[in-house]
Amino acid sequence: MVSPILELANINKSFGHVQANKNINLTINKGTIHGIIGENGAGKSTLMSIVFGLYQANSGTIKVNGKEINLRSPKDSIINGIGMVHQHFMLVENFTVLENIILGFEGELVFGKNLEKAKKDLKNLCDTYKLNIDLNSTISDLSVGFRQRVEILKSLYRGAEILILDEPTGVLTPQEVDELFKILRSLNEEGKTIVLITHKLIEIMDLTSEVSVMRQGEMVGHTKTKDTNKEKLAEMMVGRSVLLRLDKSELKTGDVVFKVEDLTVKDDLDVTRVKNVNLEIRAGEILGLAGVTGNGQTELLEALSGIRKVESGEIYLDGKKVSDSQNFLDPRELKEKGLAHVPEDRQRMGLVTDFKAYENLIFGYHDQQPFSKSSILNHKDIISHSKKIMEEYDVRPQSPNLITSNFSGGNQQKIILSRELNEKPKVLLVGQPTRGVDIGAIEFIHQRLIEMRDRGAAILLVSVELDEVLSLSDRIVVMFDGKIVGEKENKNVTDRELGLLMAGVV
Amino acid sequence: MEFLSDIASLINSTLRISTPLVFAAMAGIFAERSGVIDFSLEGKMLMAAFVAAVGSYFLGNPWLGLLLAIIACVSLSMLHGFASVTYKGDQVVSCVAINILIIGLTTALAAAWFGQAGLTPTLTEDQRFLEVNLPFAESLRDVPILGTIYSDILSGHYIFVYLAYLTVPIVFWVVFKTSFGLRLRAVGENPSAVDTAGINVFAMRYKALAINGVLIAFAGAHLSTAVNANFFREMSAGRGYLALAAMIFGKWHPKTALVACLLFGFTDALQIRLQGVELPAIGEIPVQLIQALPYVLTVVLLAGFVGKAIAPNAIGQPYIKER
Numbered sequence: 001m002v003s004p005i006l007e008l009a010n011i012n013k014s015f016g017h018v019q020a021n022k023n024i025n026l027t028i029n030k031g032t033i034h035g036i037i038g039e040n041g042a043g044k045s046t047l048m049s050i051v052f053g054l055y056q057a058n059s060g061t062i063k064v065n066g067k068e069i070n071l072r073s074p075k076d077s078i079i080n081g082i083g084m085v086h087q088h089f090m091l092v093e094n095f096t097v098l099e100n101i102i103l104g105f106e107g108e109l110v111f112g113k114n115l116e117k118a119k120k121d122l123k124n125l126c127d128t129y130k131l132n133i134d135l136n137s138t139i140s141d142l143s144v145g146f147r148q149r150v151e152i153l154k155s156l157y158r159g160a161e162i163l164i165l166d167e168p169t170g171v172l173t174p175q176e177v178d179e180l181f182k183i184l185r186s187l188n189e190e191g192k193t194i195v196l197i198t199h200k201l202i203e204i205m206d207l208t209s210e211v212s213v214m215r216q217g218e219m220v221g222h223t224k225t226k227d228t229n230k231e232k233l234a235e236m237m238v239g240r241s242v243l244l245r246l247d248k249s250e251l252k253t254g255d256v257v258f259k260v261e262d263l264t265v266k267d268d269l270d271v272t273r274v275k276n277v278n279l280e281i282r283a284g285e286i287l288g289l290a291g292v293t294g295n296g297q298t299e300l301l302e303a304l305s306g307i308r309k310v311e312s313g314e315i316y317l318d319g320k321k322v323s324d325s326q327n328f329l330d331p332r333e334l335k336e337k338g339l340a341h342v343p344e345d346r347q348r349m350g351l352v353t354d355f356k357a358y359e360n361l362i363f364g365y366h367d368q369q370p371f372s373k374s375s376i377l378n379h380k381d382i383i384s385h386s387k388k389i390m391e392e393y394d395v396r397p398q399s400p401n402l403i404t405s406n407f408s409g410g411n412q413q414k415i416i417l418s419r420e421l422n423e424k425p426k427v428l429l430v431g432q433p434t435r436g437v438d439i440g441a442i443e444f445i446h447q448r449l450i451e452m453r454d455r456g457a458a459i460l461l462v463s464v465e466l467d468e469v470l471s472l473s474d475r476i477v478v479m480f481d482g483k484i485v486g487e488k489e490n491k492n493v494t495d496r497e498l499g500l501l502m503a504g505v506v
Numbered sequence: 507m508e509f510l511s512d513i514a515s516l517i518n519s520t521l522r523i524s525t526p527l528v529f530a531a532m533a534g535i536f537a538e539r540s541g542v543i544d545f546s547l548e549g550k551m552l553m554a555a556f557v558a559a560v561g562s563y564f565l566g567n568p569w570l571g572l573l574l575a576i577i578a579c580v581s582l583s584m585l586h587g588f589a590s591v592t593y594k595g596d597q598v599v600s601c602v603a604i605n606i607l608i609i610g611l612t613t614a615l616a617a618a619w620f621g622q623a624g625l626t627p628t629l630t631e632d633q634r635f636l637e638v639n640l641p642f643a644e645s646l647r648d649v650p651i652l653g654t655i656y657s658d659i660l661s662g663h664y665i666f667v668y669l670a671y672l673t674v675p676i677v678f679w680v681v682f683k684t685s686f687g688l689r690l691r692a693v694g695e696n697p698s699a700v701d702t703a704g705i706n707v708f709a710m711r712y713k714a715l716a717i718n719g720v721l722i723a724f725a726g727a728h729l730s731t732a733v734n735a736n737f738f739r740e741m742s743a744g745r746g747y748l749a750l751a752a753m754i755f756g757k758w759h760p761k762t763a764l765v766a767c768l769l770f771g772f773t774d775a776l777q778i779r780l781q782g783v784e785l786p787a788i789g790e791i792p793v794q795l796i797q798a799l800p801y802v803l804t805v806v807l808l809a810g811f812v813g814k815a816i817a818p819n820a821i822g823q824p825y826i827k828e829r
Contacts, residue, residue: 001694035801052702053704054639054701054827073701073704073706074701074702074703074704074790075704075705078704084702086698088698090696090698090701090702091694091696091699092691092692092695092696092699093696093819094692094695094819097696099688099692102688103688103689103699103700103703103705104687104689104691104700104703104705105602105703106688108685109684109685109686110683110684110685111683111684111685135578204656261749285601488577
């Protein structure tokens with residue numbers, strides 16, 4: 001006997017002129033694991049933030065257990081048994097686990113009796129669901145996987161019957177994902193209803209029993225998971241059929257064009273983030289660098305592209321030394337030598353988002369002909385070049401005069417990519433090329449990278465998306481705690497093997 | 507014996523001089539722990555000094571003057587909150603605006619009401635706070651050491667001095683041992699975590715600012731109705747900024763902030779004593795140089811020692827709930 005635990009009817013929500021949710025209807029049945037899938041920006045997170053009371057809908061009704069409720073703040077939804085694990089954890093980093101969990105639910109003005117009771121209750125919850133969390137540890141000392149468990153424990157302590165998880169696997173290694181799914185299944189067996197928001201098809205197929213698909217703010221379909229497959233879901237998400245598999249031609253490598261020897265790099269706080277890294281990339285190959293966020297990939301990319309000082313070690317381009325701790329080429333000089341860089345954080349480092357698209361399309365190359373002559377910009381040529389390149393890279397809308405921040409994430413990325421690839425670099429450093437990019441654009445970007453490789457460029461691909469590394473790379477290295485902990489040819493290597501390396505287990 | 511009494515009087519002045527710094531630093535802790543920068547301690551202290559002096563002059567009772575000063579400072583804190591919490595303006599700009607406003611306002615109002623730019627009439631003994639002599643201070647004075655500590659160091663201060671040092675453990679207790687304190691610290695570290703726990707972020711910040719207003723009022727009243735018997739132009743003399751420095755030096759923690767306040771108070775007490783004193787081999791040090799001592803110390807301490815002071819994570823950032 002299935003009964004609905006959560007019913008949404010005609011939910012509408014706008015932010016300014018953008019309508020994030022349009023007439024959403026959704027029924028979630030008690031005791032199910034219900035997936036909500038859609039691309040970035042499809043409105044999934046907004047919808048769930050409304051259910052959690054964080055945002056207020058412009059119109060529509062929400063029923064919990066058949067009773068209409070009015071959600072003015074998260075307090076109302078918590079009282080009604082709704083808990084949410086956000087994509088960016090809602091934890092105070094310098095607090096202990098216990099402090100984070102009781103926050104807002106202290107039950108007393110001065111800490112004393114209730115605190116002791118809370119400790120006991122939490123220990124019981126930990127035992128029941130095998131969460132294995134030390135209540136006295138400080139959040140900043142915990143791994144991402146454990147922080148997520150703290151979030152789950154927090155929701156359970158606050159009495160959640162419906163647990164919403166927003167993109168919970170984005171920051172986890174495959175092993176951590178397994179652990180998480182195990183916990184979610186055991187919660188489900190105990191009768192909790194789970195709502196999983198994701199853009200990953202495989203997670204939907206793995207875990208859920210029912211699935212709803214969102215596209216551009218609208219709910220486009222509901223189905224039982226067993227009645228659908230990845231291809232069908234992808235088509236519903238994007239609105240057209242997409243290629244989930246990449247076709248790659250045979251590997252034809254040339255000479256080593258980019259070499260890193262014994263490289264050590266420190267971050268702004270003087271912490272050593274990259275430790276004695278050695279890399280070699282040949283012409284015509286893609287070297288994938290996998291790893292969990294924050295293991296030194298960012299600093300490595302910055303050092304290689306000339307943004308960050310090299311502490312020790314050497315970098316060679318085309319057989320010539322370009323950087324060591326004493327002498328180094330700045331990004332412009334590296335660019336002239338044929339090195340292009342697509343930075344990880346596109347809005348902070350790749351673009352000036354308040355500038356117009358045509359300005360961003362020539363940045364870094366603006367002092368070259370035909371874009372400028374004697375330091376004076378040549379507007380006509382820049383605009384015609386921009387139009388041409390925007391068409392070539394399918395940047396939408398195709399208007400060079402539009403402010404860059406008005407483009408979607410995928411189109412912003414295409415602007416950077418077109419700028420950097422247009423010069424036909426010998427070496428290409430790419431960080432997180434498809435982070436926050438919709439499936440259609442991912443497909444396009446991946447094809448472009450393969451094209452570059454086939455044309456003989458040496459490409460370093462840094463990505464936290466394991467699927468991406470696996471589908472694009474010819475060779476894969478794994479970075480953990482600043483060190484390269486493993487190297488694999490991309491034949492017969494599984495995500496499990498890489499996951500163990502990423503977690504620093506092997 | 508003279509040496510001993512010198513030391514005693516130096517400590518005595520340190521306690522007195524540090525008093526407004528302690529109140530202001532504790533006020534700062536509440537605001538900044540909640541994530542709101544408070545540069546306007548200086549302006550609020552000046553405002554409190556003015557309002558306390560004027561209130562006490564017209565109403566004939568220093569306690570009523572203090573009450574008015576509290577109302578004035580809480581109002582200014584609310585103004586700061588309105589601009590920077592509700593309307594998400596830049597917190598530093600809002601503070602600077604308050605500071606400039608108060609300098610002009612106090613001078614202009616004094617001129618309008620009393621005919622003297624930036625000066626209020628001298629208060630009579632009834633209209634100001636007097637020194638409090640602790641019981642048996644006179645009779646115990648001759649007991650060696652303990653007598654000196656009790657009678658010459660602890661006794662004979664204005665009520666505010668005792669209140670200030672009493673405030674510190676209370677602030678510590680509130681911030682670290684109560685649920686209010688937990689929420690206060692959380693809202694300055696990660697307001698989203700507080701919001702998703704069903705607590706109103708804005709209300710928390712306003713509450714913190716209200717407490718901030720009450721505490722800073724004591725600092726101002728101490729200046730104009732206790733240590734001095736009137737208000738004069740810019741009488742806060744940078745103490746608000748000094749207190750802010752002490753708070754940062756004390757890493758937003760009441761105990762260490764207290765130590766920093768006492769250190770600043772001590773250098774100030776020392777510079778007063780050193781004025782006009784001939785030092786062997788050096789001779790008399792120019793007054794200006796000595797007077798700069800506390801400020802030089804501030805710069806040195808902040809630049810040299812507090813490199814690792816970690817501010818509340820969300821400080822200075824208005825909380826934006828919807829993107």
